[in-house]
Amino acid sequence: MNDMQRIKEDYPWIQTPVVVGAPMRLIALADMAVEISKAGGIGFIGAGTDVSDLDSHLSSAQTLLSALPSPLPTKPHTLPIGVGFINWGADLSAAMPLIQKYKPCAAWFFAPSSLSSLAAWTQQTRQASPATKIWVQVGSVQDAISAVSTADADVLVVQGTDAGGHGLAHGASLMSLLPEVHDALSVSAGVGPLLIAAGGIAESRSACAAVLLGADGVCLGTRFLACPEASIASGYQAEVLRATDGGQVTVRTKVYDHLRGTTGWAETHNARGIVNRSYFDAVGGMDVEENKRLYEAEMEKGDEGWGEHARMTAYAGTAVGLVREVKGAGDIVKEIREGVKVVLKGAKMML
Amino acid sequence: MNDMQRIKEDYPWIQTPVVVGAPMRLIALADMAVEISKAGGIGFIGAGTDVSDLDSHLSSAQTLLSALPSPLPTKPHTLPIGVGFINWGADLSAAMPLIQKYKPCAAWFFAPSSLSSLAAWTQQTRQASPATKIWVQVGSVQDAISAVSTADADVLVVQGTDAGGHGLAHGASLMSLLPEVHDALSVSAGVGPLLIAAGGIAESRSACAAVLLGADGVCLGTRFLACPEASIASGYQAEVLRATDGGQVTVRTKVYDHLRGTTGWAETHNARGIVNRSYFDAVGGMDVEENKRLYEAEMEKGDEGWGEHARMTAYAGTAVGLVREVKGAGDIVKEIREGVKVVLKGAKMML
Structure with a gap:
């Protein structure tokens, strides 16, 4: 067979x-x-x-x-x-x-x-x-x-x-x-x-x-x-449609796990998501507690909370630039x- | 046409x-x-x-x-x-x-x-x-x-x-x-x-x-x-033949550039090579000058300087595990x- x-x-x-x-x-x-x-x-x-x-x-x-x-x-x-x-x-x-x-x-x-x-x-x-x-x-x-x-x-x-x-x-x-x-x-x-x-x-x-x-x-x-x-969420879906140049606009990181409190993952694992303000703040040295506080405040915004200048997490792969509809x-x-x-x-x- | x-x-x-x-x-x-x-x-x-x-x-x-x-x-x-x-x-x-x-x-x-x-x-x-x-x-x-x-x-x-x-x-x-x-x-x-x-x-x-x-x-x-x-060098070539599980045995890093003194590369670029003692020492926190000194000493060893427990650089891609002869x-x-x-x-x- x-x-x-x-x-x-x-x-x-x-x-x-x-x-x-x-x-x-x-x-x-x-x-x-x-x-x-x-x-x-x-x-x-x-x-x-x-x-x-x-x-x-x-x-x-x-x-x-x-x-x-x-x-x-x-x-x-x-x-x-x-x-x-x-x-x-x-x-x-x-x-x-x-x-x-x-x-x-x-x-x-x-x-x-x-x-x-x-x-x-x-x-x-x-x-x-x-x-x-x-x-x-x-x-x-x-x-x-x-x-x-x-x-x-x-x-x-x-x-x-x-x-x-x-x-x-x-x-x-x-x-x-x-x-x-x-x-x-x-x-x-x-x-x-x-x-x-x-x-x-x-x-x-x-x-x-x-x-x-x-x-x-x-x-x-x-x-x-x-x-x-x-x-x-519509905001997350809109972010997937917006993103292009998938290898540049996404990154493998533990930052989003830290913000979301999903801390049970082994050191060997992280996750790929679209880069946003949370990510750049983390890379820029912002304290994780402060970043988390800003993330949680952003949750109040609903769909407006997603975007390159916003803070909600949009997990996506490098093929995101090929998703257009x-x-x-x-x-x-x-x-x-x-x-x-x-x-x-x-x-x-x-x- | x-x-x-x-x-x-x-x-x-x-x-x-x-x-x-x-x-x-x-x-x-x-x-x-x-x-x-x-x-x-x-x-x-x-x-x-x-x-x-x-x-x-x-x-x-x-x-x-x-x-x-x-x-x-x-x-x-x-x-x-x-x-x-x-x-x-x-x-x-x-x-x-x-x-x-x-x-x-x-x-x-x-x-x-x-x-x-x-x-x-x-x-x-x-x-x-x-x-x-x-x-x-x-x-x-x-x-x-x-x-x-x-x-x-x-x-x-x-x-x-x-x-x-x-x-x-x-x-x-x-x-x-x-x-x-x-x-x-x-x-x-x-x-x-x-x-x-x-x-x-x-x-x-x-x-x-x-x-x-x-x-x-x-x-x-x-x-x-x-x-x-x-x-x-034969030592480098032997390392390419030895390496398997290419995504695990290689890494993108600037460590080898630092050791080799090829420091003109932009921050946007690094290089993928087979992991070795130099790399693990760098990740483990060894001072770059000390690591470089050990690297330069290793150069004296000729082909013996390459290997997973050695220090010479073997640049290779993730496909290295498919190179067998x-x-x-x-x-x-x-x-x-x-x-x-x-x-x-x-x-x-x-x-």
């Missing part, structure tokens, strides 16, 4: 190349996840570090899926959407009954506090819902090898440094990371996990590039910030899937 | 997709440049910040080219190799007589002290050798727009953050940078310069990805560190050019 057959067997409703919606905490909820899966992609609910609302989000997704005129073909006993956890913060014992109850097609693990914690999440998830596939997000070759040996991951989400939001503070982009991970796993494992590429992909050209680099599918976050199904999540999935074929055809003619 | 016709007219000996050898200072000299061009690529001599040896390098290249059984087809009045300058340090008045004398097919400009300096280099080069094409290395969308408006660049070398050696300290990888540059120039210029992709490319998969991202050709540096034609520069060019077609064919079947 080749990789494309495997992916079609595990997620029978998808079309290839598969487009995945990143489990963005607070932003990717039932509406987005269901729209993405309806369009032949794989949608995720971002549970993140806190599973207290997850029951209600999964219940909403189940209701939306039940209301479809024709149900999505799924593997028996699974819901055709996944759930993403930030493992260092999420409560394993609270999560397991929900995995057992809803049986998401995939459980995506990211930033566990240790490999033994990753092993515990994996083992208990497989026990709670045997058909749920284990996805592990990695940012290095060593991470990838560990995820296979520790969790026997079904899927590795290989994240390059262009990605928005949290990831390894230090690393490579998909250009070299993906081929090196691909080779390392082929050498060490024979038949490896499926590889989903994340980081810097917002449209067809980069999606196609990721496939040629060795990915079985692509994952987009930043692009889905600009869809009506995103649970996102608000478009339905399902239409984004179809645009990218069809676009990949067009790009490939064009390249073939060029060569 | 499409881009492929343009590139074939300007460099008649090349085969597509064109593979370019980066003008690595002290390392890419006549032997490497000629081998790369002989194989249908475009070889560069790295003059860097110092043109005092350039006459002798160009003379050697001319001799090697004259000795070929059948001469490479060139545009009239050009040598089928290029020269790369680091403009903030290179002496314009010393360089121009050499450009006039040898007429390299391309003059590659990087890190000028100002846009007016870039304009002066461009204008005087075109006067000294009208057939010499102007290549400008850029690392952001804004850089790209400026290079077109200031220098009417014939070629932009678009460098992503994975690249080894010097480049912008802060930016995006080719995954998002190349499509955004492509779009920005199409919008602002109609018919734009040719785009050559650099940064993170060491083999066929990433070369093919770069083409799909919008490149007319690819430039490799790190890969050519492991060819017999490189003017490189020493191979002739010409064979590398052919491997990549033919490999791109194989990768493309494989992807088409997969989709």
Whole structure:
């Protein structure tokens, strides 16, 4: 069975190349996840570090899926959407009954506090819902090898440094990371996990590039910030549309975590966001307490609180400069899937 | 005339997709440049910040080219190799007589002290050798727009953050940078310069990805560190072969510039190299003078001075983990050019 057959067997409703919606905490909820899966992609609910609302989000997704005129073909006993956890913060014992109850097609693990914690999440998830596939997000070759040996991951989400939001503070982009991970796993494992590429992909050209680099599918976050199904403030969304020259206008930093009080991240991780006044003040030496006070005051402003001269955080990847319109999540999935074929055809003619 | 016709007219000996050898200072000299061009690529001599040896390098290249059984087809009045300058340090008045004398097919400009300096280099080069094409290395969308408006660049070398050696300290990888540059120039210029992709490319998969991202050709540096034609210490070359997990084992930093006394670089630029004891000592707080003293002592050790526990600098990009053997520069060019077609064919079947 080749990789494309495997992916079609595990997620029978998808079309290839598969487009995945990143489990963005607070932003990717039932509406987005269901729209993405309806369009032949794989949608995720971002549970993140806190599973207290997850029951209600999964219940909403189940209701939306039940209301479809024709149900999505799924593997028996699974819901055709996944759930993403930030493992260092999420409560394993609270999560397991929900995995057992809803049986998401995939459980995506990211930033566990240790490999033994990753092993515990994996083992208990497989026990709670045997058909749920284990996805592990990695940012290095060593991470990838560990995820296979520790969790026997079904899927590795290989994240390059262009990605928005949290990831390894230090690393490579998909250009070299993906081929090196691909080779390392082929050498060490024979038949490896499926590889989903994340980081810097917002449209067809980069999606196609990721496939040629060795990915079985692509994952987009930043692009889905600009869809009506995103649970996102208008000010944040406007900032995503405004930003250009994505490598210059975004930065990997811990500053936004400090301001927002999300202090549980390991030293190895930070997050990419659009630069703003908070960031420049921090770099300029402003005391973190003063910066935080200004940040909290800015929250009162609502949508006006976002912008290059404002203080609210807009996490986004370097591909933000390629996000130029608000478009339905399902239409984004179809645009990218069809676009990949067009790009490939064009390249073939060029060569 | 499409881009492929343009590139074939300007460099008649090349085969597509064109593979370019980066003008690595002290390392890419006549032997490497000629081998790369002989194989249908475009070889560069790295003059860097110092043109005092350039006459002798160009003379050697001319001799090697004259000795070929059948001469490479060139545009009239050009040598089928290029020269790369680091403009903030290179002496314009010393360089121009050499450009006039040898007429390299391309003059590659990087890190000028100002846009007016870039304009002066461009204008005087075109006067000294009208057939010499102007290549400008850029690392952001804004850089790209400026290079077109200031220098009417014939070629932009678009460098992503994975690249080894010097480049912008802060930016995006080719995954998002190349499509955004492509779009920005199409919008602002109609018919734009040719785009050559650099940064993170060491083999066929990433070369093919770069083409799909919008490149007319690819430039490799790190890969050519492991060819017999490189003017490189064995210890450095061994370090390139040893290093794996390229995003983890390399870092962008100014530490190596401080140790080596190459202090003329702007604050906007740093360089990617393999981490070693010098780097960890610097991060650990060692005084720069003490670190420099230890570095200089290490120079006495010859090839033993390189390694993860040693102190000599090994500049390399994140693709270093994909460099696994020493191979002739010409064979590398052919491997990549033919490999791109194989990768493309494989992807088409997969989709």
